[in-house]
Amino acid sequence: LAKTTQPISMDSYEGQEVNITCSHNNIATNDYITWYQQFPSQGPRFIIQGYKTKVTNEVASLFIPADRKSSTLSLPRVSLSDTAVYYCLVGVDTNAGKSTFGDGTTLTVKP
Amino acid sequence: GAVVSQHPSRVICKSGTSVKIECRSLDFQATTMFWYRQFPKQSLMLMATSNEGSKATYEQGVEKDKFLINHASLTLSTLTVTSAHPEDSSFYICSAPLPNEQFFGPGTRLTVL
Numbered sequence: 036l037a038k039t040t041q042p043i044s045m046d047s048y049e050g051q052e053v054n055i056t057c058s059h060n061n062i063a064t065n066d067y068i069t070w071y072q073q074f075p076s077q078g079p080r081f082i083i084q085g086y087k088t089k090v091t092n093e094v095a096s097l098f099i100p101a102d103r104k105s106s107t108l109s110l111p112r113v114s115l116s117d118t119a120v121y122y123c124l125v126g127v128d129t130n131a132g133k134s135t136f137g138d139g140t141t142l143t144v145k146p
Numbered sequence: 147g148a149v150v151s152q153h154p155s156r157v158i159c160k161s162g163t164s165v166k167i168e169c170r171s172l173d174f175q176a177t178t179m180f181w182y183r184q185f186p187k188q189s190l191m192l193m194a195t196s197n198e199g200s201k202a203t204y205e206q207g208v209e210k211d212k213f214l215i216n217h218a219s220l221t222l223s224t225l226t227v228t229s230a231h232p233e234d235s236s237f238y239i240c241s242a243p244l245p246n247e248q249f250f251g252p253g254t255r256l257t258v259l
Contacts, residue, residue: 069248076237077253078253122189135192136191137189139189
């Protein structure tokens with residue numbers, strides 16, 4: 036399973052766009068990239084998933100360059116409630132569904 | 147999306163007792179489920195893979211006799227922490243996969259006094 040590297044923490048202000056980049060140099064051809072959000076004392080919550088180029092849903096966008104060795108989660112106009120830990124996961128082992136969590140990025144949104 | 151539940155959401159027990167945590171996939175069947183443990187301000191650490199109808203697979207360093215896993219049906223996996231000690235206090239999270247995605251339960255906070 037591909038190892039991921041993310042910034043440990045980021046600060047932002049309400050209303051700003053936040054971009055969190057994840058490096059995954061060893062991504063395999065059939066690996067998907069999935070981002071999760073976790074609040075304290077809660078299970079991780081799915082945000083977005085992509086394989087290549089750009090994916091957008093109602094809460095975020097995911098940008099994946101052609102080489103797929105990194106990805107960027109973009110959160111438009113963050114609010115205080117977006118303060119959480121964000122995890123980038125690469126490579127759900129389709130034989131076992133196993134995922135390996137990296138350290139995640141703690142995003143703190145300030146008023 | 148798919149829903150995974152856990153019960154109880156929090157439990158406090160005395161040292162030496164055993165605690166059972168249930169993980170259910172509510173609207174889909176899961177032949178495999180996963181159990182994670184998360185200590186404060188740390189990431190999720192995979193403990194074991196629960197396999198319906200067969201033995202669980204444990205990650206390196208996880209004691210199988212201490213963390214008993216049973217996957218009796220396609221929608222239920224249980225984790226029993228046997229002879230719990232204060233160092234077992236943690237946040238336990240289960241997940242169930244569908245192709246290319248994991249669905250996580252809300253977690254169980256275990257406090258061992």
